[in-house]
Amino acid sequence: MSRAPRGTSRRAGRRYADPLQAGIRLFRLSGRLSGEEAHGSLLPRTVLRKLQQDWAAWWERNRRRLPPRTGHPAASRKYLQGYGAAAGRDTGRYSLFPTGKTVGCVISVMNECQSLGRQLDELEKLPFEEVIVVVNGSSDDSYDIARRHPVRADVVHFEEPLGYDVGRAVGARLSRSDVVLFLDGDMCIPAPQLLPFIEAAARGADVVLNPVSRLLPAFSQRDAVSCFKQFLNVCLERSDLEADSLTAVPHALSRRAIRTIGASALAVPPLAQARAIRCGLKIVSSPRVVNVLKANRIRTCNVGSGNPVERLIIGDHLEALHEMMEKYGPRLGFADFGRKRHVLGRPVRTGAQDASSG
Amino acid sequence: MIQRGNAARRKSRAAGSRPAPIRNAVQPKVSVVVPAENEKRTIARVIEEARSVHPDTEVIVVANGSSDGTASIASRMGAYVIRYPEPLGHDVGRAIGAMAAGGDILLFTDADIVIPAARLIPFVHAIEQGFDIALNRYQGAVRKSYVHPTVLAKKALNLMLSAPELGASSLTAVPHAISRKALEEIGAALLAVPPKAQAVAASLGLRFTQAGYVNVGRMNARKSSIRHNRVKRLILGDHLEAMDWWIRQAGNPRADYPDLGRARERVNDV
Numbered sequence: 001m002s003r004a005p006r007g008t009s010r011r012a013g014r015r016y017a018d019p020l021q022a023g024i025r026l027f028r029l030s031g032r033l034s035g036e037e038a039h040g041s042l043l044p045r046t047v048l049r050k051l052q053q054d055w056a057a058w059w060e061r062n063r064r065r066l067p068p069r070t071g072h073p074a075a076s077r078k079y080l081q082g083y084g085a086a087a088g089r090d091t092g093r094y095s096l097f098p099t100g101k102t103v104g105c106v107i108s109v110m111n112e113c114q115s116l117g118r119q120l121d122e123l124e125k126l127p128f129e130e131v132i133v134v135v136n137g138s139s140d141d142s143y144d145i146a147r148r149h150p151v152r153a154d155v156v157h158f159e160e161p162l163g164y165d166v167g168r169a170v171g172a173r174l175s176r177s178d179v180v181l182f183l184d185g186d187m188c189i190p191a192p193q194l195l196p197f198i199e200a201a202a203r204g205a206d207v208v209l210n211p212v213s214r215l216l217p218a219f220s221q222r223d224a225v226s227c228f229k230q231f232l233n234v235c236l237e238r239s240d241l242e243a244d245s246l247t248a249v250p251h252a253l254s255r256r257a258i259r260t261i262g263a264s265a266l267a268v269p270p271l272a273q274a275r276a277i278r279c280g281l282k283i284v285s286s287p288r289v290v291n292v293l294k295a296n297r298i299r300t301c302n303v304g305s306g307n308p309v310e311r312l313i314i315g316d317h318l319e320a321l322h323e324m325m326e327k328y329g330p331r332l333g334f335a336d337f338g339r340k341r342h343v344l345g346r347p348v349r350t351g352a353q354d355a356s357s358g
Numbered sequence: 359m360i361q362r363g364n365a366a367r368r369k370s371r372a373a374g375s376r377p378a379p380i381r382n383a384v385q386p387k388v389s390v391v392v393p394a395e396n397e398k399r400t401i402a403r404v405i406e407e408a409r410s411v412h413p414d415t416e417v418i419v420v421a422n423g424s425s426d427g428t429a430s431i432a433s434r435m436g437a438y439v440i441r442y443p444e445p446l447g448h449d450v451g452r453a454i455g456a457m458a459a460g461g462d463i464l465l466f467t468d469a470d471i472v473i474p475a476a477r478l479i480p481f482v483h484a485i486e487q488g489f490d491i492a493l494n495r496y497q498g499a500v501r502k503s504y505v506h507p508t509v510l511a512k513k514a515l516n517l518m519l520s521a522p523e524l525g526a527s528s529l530t531a532v533p534h535a536i537s538r539k540a541l542e543e544i545g546a547a548l549l550a551v552p553p554k555a556q557a558v559a560a561s562l563g564l565r566f567t568q569a570g571y572v573n574v575g576r577m578n579a580r581k582s583s584i585r586h587n588r589v590k591r592l593i594l595g596d597h598l599e600a601m602d603w604w605i606r607q608a609g610n611p612r613a614d615y616p617d618l619g620r621a622r623e624r625v626n627d628v
Contacts (some may be wrong), residue, residue, distance in 0.1 A: 162620070165620070166625065173625055227514055228514055264622065308618060315614075316615075318611065321598070321602075321605070322605050325601075332595070333595075336596065341550060344546075344547040
């Protein structure tokens with residue numbers, strides 16, 4: 001029996017592409033890790049990014065030549081194993097993306113030193129093109145932790161607090177990647193739970209939302225924020241999204257989405273959501289939910305009905321509705337079918353300033 | 359208990375006989391407004407129950423686009439009938455009836471559901487006790503995880519009006535009652551867009567309450583699904599119109615809801 005050609009393996013008579021060999025080959029082609037990179041057991045981000053680039057090209061060329069039922073996770077693991085074996089490093093902690101698109105991460109932080117370090121540890125396991133940490137109004141170690149972490153993030157520092165969600169907008173404005181994942185600094189989401197968002201964006205979605213609707217109780221027990229998120233989606237003819245919204249993290253946006261929505265609008269997430277829907281962007285919910293509800297740090301300002309954060313988010317939704325109404329009319333196209341208002345004598349106009357007596 | 363009352367009434371009435379005609383009070387305390395299109399099956403009983411909510415009641419039927427004899431039946435029953443040859447559309451009949459009403463208390467109900475007088479009286483009582491708007495406590499099907507869009511809209515409106523205790527109660531639904539003061543301050547015409555009337559009422563500081571629980575969803579099952587969808591969309595649009603009004607009268611896009619000091623302009627500094 002003749003040998004299978006280099007870079008392939010023979011199974012059941014067919015020549016399959018072999019990701020393990022591809023990983024080994026990359027290490028051999030790229031040469032030994034340079035002096036600085038040779039220290040420690042972790043891979044520097046520059047190396048990880050190169051791995052990702054090479055892998056993405058290989059995956060694109062060879063994905064159909066793999067044994068049946070070999071998915072991206074298994075194939076990419078083999079590739080990493082090959083590289084790791086050749087380089088003498090443990091690559092088991094890393095994951096790769098199934099796309100040649102560049103993927104960045106924006107994480108907005110106020111006083112989150114406890115969770116920030118752990119979250120950055122998780123981000124280090126993924127081949128992000130850029131990791132942007134927006135530190136604002138921190139009185140703890142958040143800035144130092146961000147600056148010093150081996151993930152080598154781009155850290156943007158504001159002395160004063162920017163307010164809710166503004167950090168996301170700042171990060172979006174600075175980002176250059178094709179796909180951007182948004183996180184808040186107050187919780188640590190493990191790397192595997194971030195992958196579905198990136199994968200959905202890689203498949204062409206402009207907006208990938210966290211499907212938190214699945215975690216909500218029966219309607220009568222839902223809070224005001226969930227009610228408004230769902231109401232906005234229904235009014236914009238996306239009732240399929242239920243209560244999924246850019247208000248929640250994590251979510252991913254394509255470059256096109258950031259450009260279309262406008263980075264500034266991301267500071268008011270419901271407004272960004274409304275623009276995204278109305279501009280015809282491709283909006284999906286991730287196949288896997290990340291339970292941010294239980295992980296959200298309880299603060300005095302975000303518990304109890306009528307709390308300040310709840311009121312902020314209601315105001316955000318009104319702001320979003322207002323912009324939509326300015327563009328598309330006070331009823332957003334939901335006609336009052338057959339209503340003969342003119343018989344009432346005094347006009348009951350749809351949008352004009354009504355006198356207080358109606 | 360109510361069931362027994364109805365059954366007793368039915369039994370005491372000879373088979374095939376109709377409800378006895380009513381006589382409207384000359385100086386009514388309560389005006390019951392009943393918009394009606396084609397409801398010959400139920401209109402007589404609706405009028406009978408409506409008349410019984412108070413000794414001094416007038417029943418006003420706004421027959422619009424009736425082609426099945428509803429208007430004649432209502433007239434024979436002794437109600438004050440306002441006729442329109444064409445259908446006026448949703449809720450317009452309420453406004454017309456309200457304009458003609460003479461009572462201090464206005465009760466609104468539909469012509470296709472027979473609500474026993476005993477279930478309507480609490481709404482009248484609430485207005486007598488000093489409330490301006492007495493709503494139905496019925497919230498729609500809320501125990502499931504499916505969210506009905508109109509229930510969602512009603513709840514969102516009440517949240518916006520800072521009245522979360524009202525849940526999904528709404529002037530959209532019947533039965534409800536309003537005071538004459540509320541009628542004059544809101545203006546009868548606005549009752550044609552009930553959520554907007556609700557928003558205006560809230561802005562004027564009128565007093566709301568949930569007067570009673572009448573499960574109109576159960577009673578109301580038989581609409582066609584096309585019409586059902588149109589009505590759903592109409593109600594959604596009404597709530598948006600109400601929110602638009604609320605935002606405008608506040609004079610700012612957030613209707614005075616806080617921003618908690620967002621430094622939006624800093625986004626352009628990077």
